Structure formats: structure tokens, C-alpha cells
Amino acid sequence: MFQFQFPLYNDIVEQARREAVEAGFEELRTPEDVDAAFRRPGTTLVLINSVCGCAGGIARPAAAHAVHYDKRPDHLVTVFAGQDKEATARAREYFVGEPPSSPSFALLKDxxxxxxxxxxxxxxxxxxxxxxxxxxxxxxxxxxx
Known part of the structure; x- marks a missing residue:
């Protein structure tokens, strides 16, 4: 059976991942990664990444620049909506009362x-x-x- 390959889309996803990691964000790719990261004491900024234009043109650049500041979170992490679905779903369980949204940012404390x-x-x-x-x-x- 013929299977479609989307190399351009895969390149876009990898670039989006790389931009977040290069900005200092730790990738959380499994629900277990999310639980471990969110159990750490202190403040955690979560970037809910995506491949849309506002993620690439606004959210990721803003994330990269915002953390160069006198006050900043103890931990920087990212989940990728639409790619790491289970990790993203687990992260959203912590965002009680908030609708799913991507791209978006969540700030957690403890x-x-x-x-x-x-x-x-x-x-x-x-x-x-x-x-x-x-x-x-x-x-x-x-x-x-």
C-alpha cells in the first residue's frame, strides 16, 4: 500500500521543536515527562507549541526573549500540541478550568x-x-x- 510522506511538514515540526529547545525549553514528550516536570518545586513556564503561524511568528520568539529578564521561572518546558498528544493532554489536566489552546503559555508554581x-x-x-x-x-x- 502506498503511504504518503510529508517531508516539508516534518521539517516544520522539527524546526518548531528545535526553536523551543534552543530557547532553553525542555521537551516533554510523554505523560510521565509532564508529571515529573510539573512535580518540581518552584515556577514552571509551559509553552504549548504548535505549527501554526502565530506559534512560529509570535509565541516561540516571545518565549525565547521573555526569559531574558530579572525575574523568570525556575523551569522552562514545552509540549507540542498535535504531535505529542498524550503529553499535551496530560499537561492540560493541570490547567484546571482552562480550555485547550495552542499555542499558549501556562505558568505553574509548585x-x-x-x-x-x-x-x-x-x-x-x-x-x-x-x-x-x-x-x-x-x-x-x-x-x-
């Missing part, structure tokens, strides 16, 4: 949700505006480094 930036907080905004939103959350919930 495994508990403090705040979220949803797709509507990202899409249509300039990356610098998203950086400012993230850094405002860092000011509120994170310690100075």
Missing part, C-alpha cells in the same frame, strides 16, 4: 496553575506585546535570578 496566556492573547499581537505579558506574569509569580 505544580499548580497560576496564569495562562491563550491563543487569543498571542494571535494578532506583536511578539513584544506577548513578551511584556509574560514578563508581567514573571514579575507577579517568579523570583529574581
Amino acid at each position: 505544580g499548580k496553575l497560576c496564569a495562562m496566556l491563550h491563543r487569543h492573547d498571542i494571535e494578532g499581537h506583536e511578539p513584544v506585546a506577548v513578551v511584556q505579558k509574560l514578563q508581567a506574569l514573571f514579575d507577579e509569580y517568579c523570583e529574581e535570578v
